[in-house]
Amino acid sequence: MKKTFALAALALTISLGSVSCKKKVTDAELQSQATTVVTSNPNASVEVKDGTAHLSGTFEDQASKDNMIASLKAIPGVKDVMDMSTVAATPPPSVVDTVSAVDPMVKQKVDDALKDFPSVKAEVVNGELTLTGNVSPAQARKIKESVDALQAGKVNYNYTVK
Secondary structure (H helix, E strand, C coil): CHHHHHHHHHHHHHHHHHHHCCCCCCHHHHHHHHHHHHCCCCCEEEEEECCEEEEEEEECCHHHHHHHHHHHHCCCCCCEEEECCEECCCCCCCCCCCCCCCCHHHHHHHHHHCCCCCCEEEEEECCEEEEEEEECHHHHHHHHHHHHHCCCCCEEECCEEC
16 A cells, blocks of 8 residues: 555656646747747837737738737747737828810810911910910900800910000
8 A cells, every 4th residue: 555655646746747847938038939920020029028929010001910910929938919019001092193185176166266366376285275475455355255155174374465
């Protein structure tokens, strides 16, 4: 009976000893592994304290941020990941400046309206209808009334009134 009791005690001691001999991972080792994981994003960094990884920095999108957090949580010994990182704001879509071309029919109608005023020319400059030349004040008034009646859109009256 003493031998059986001694063997049971020895087995219990060995069992407890093997469980307690489990190697604990240090923060320095976790820091090394976490830093290796985070190097895939140059704008991010990680610091490990008490088994918790503290992630900071900027990510291009939410998916890459989520993947990084999952990779850190997968490291054996990391208890939790504290996310202090941000997702970069996406730039607003670039505005395409379209040059509004003057409809050739509108240009023709303006040319017809100006046939009584040979000193005035209508041309398209930077996508806008521009009138140039020399006119009297009365002619300027008639030209403006005629062109406005055509509803030609934006018209630059760059003629000289004498």
